[in-house]
Amino acid sequence: MAISLGSNQYGKAENRVMRVYRDTDRHSIRDLNVSTSLRGDFTAAHLEGNQGDVLPTDTQKNTSFAFAKEVGIESPEAYGVALGKHFLTAAAKATGSQIRIEEYAWDRIQVDGQGHDHSFVRRGTETRTAIITVEGRDADQKVWVVSGLEDLIVLKSTGSEFKGFLKDKYTTLEEADDRIMATSLTARWRFNTIDGVNFDEVYDDVKKLCLAAFATTYSRALQETLYAMGRDVLEAHPEIDEIKFSAPNKHHFLYDLDRFGLENNGEVFIAADRPYGLIEATVLRDGAGEPGEAWTAVPSFI
Ligand SMILES: O=c1[nH]c(=O)c2[nH]c(=O)[nH]c2[nH]1
Numbered sequence: 001m002a003i004s005l006g007s008n009q010y011g012k013a014e015n016r017v018m019r020v021y022r023d024t025d026r027h028s029i030r031d032l033n034v035s036t037s038l039r040g041d042f043t044a045a046h047l048e049g050n051q052g053d054v055l056p057t058d059t060q061k062n063t064s065f066a067f068a069k070e071v072g073i074e075s076p077e078a079y080g081v082a083l084g085k086h087f088l089t090a091a092a093k094a095t096g097s098q099i100r101i102e103e104y105a106w107d108r109i110q111v112d113g114q115g116h117d118h119s120f121v122r123r124g125t126e127t128r129t130a131i132i133t134v135e136g137r138d139a140d141q142k143v144w145v146v147s148g149l150e151d152l153i154v155l156k157s158t159g160s161e162f163k164g165f166l167k168d169k170y171t172t173l174e175e176a177d178d179r180i181m182a183t184s185l186t187a188r189w190r191f192n193t194i195d196g197v198n199f200d201e202v203y204d205d206v207k208k209l210c211l212a213a214f215a216t217t218y219s220r221a222l223q224e225t226l227y228a229m230g231r232d233v234l235e236a237h238p239e240i241d242e243i244k245f246s247a248p249n250k251h252h253f254l255y256d257l258d259r260f261g262l263e264n265n266g267e268v269f270i271a272a273d274r275p276y277g278l279i280e281a282t283v284l285r286d287g288a289g290e291p292g293e294a295w296t297a298v299p300s301f302i
Pocket of ligand 1: 223
């Protein structure tokens, strides 16, 4: 029985390329998920174990990041065309390349009606939540309302550091004076009353206050930013006794472009997936009323 190699292609999937344009204090960002693949005559790799014609997927990854700097990301299409053409010159046996790009859309965080210079919110990702717990009946009846939001994705391209931390023999993390800080925020806030509360208005305002605190707090750690958000919410809303946050630290690592003779002054980052720091905190009012059963229906920390 004759057996032969059929269609094949290979490449690097899901390069998470973050490009920051920081020529002025008003930054802009392009956030892409880039997958590259090459087709052509790669028979020798499949049949003979010969890699002589194979431009490694690792090189394709590096090129995706290097091009974010060298070519820039004016549009995903223009960047993709440059990348796709390049691979056909770099790999002689390639007869075709395909670059698939997903772009994540970010809006500037609005602070006092103005788009912030370096703080962004991912367009339309968050879910609003509400957990209502009722105990007993008649005069003894108790109602607890916990409102919340999930997956409010925010990023600031400067105005964040992390340094002076405890170090031991396993510490390798470098101190960061200026880093990207990003998280997918979950928050839940517990009301001390339901009388006369306009829950829609409160939701909008809590979200606005959290975004503004994220944007305007110079952050020495995500912990400090969460506390600032909680403080601002409790100060503005006497009907809320407690707010809990869960915030994955969505790490963005500077991509090492020195190796290709390119400078990277905080412009090209790889957005890491896992592992991530998970920072969680409760901010509560002095003399906060008893939570009763309010939190029992709420999964994990919050
Ligand atoms: O904001 C941060 N908080 C931490 O606790 C921490 N730990 C870490 O490695 N990076 C960070 N960043």
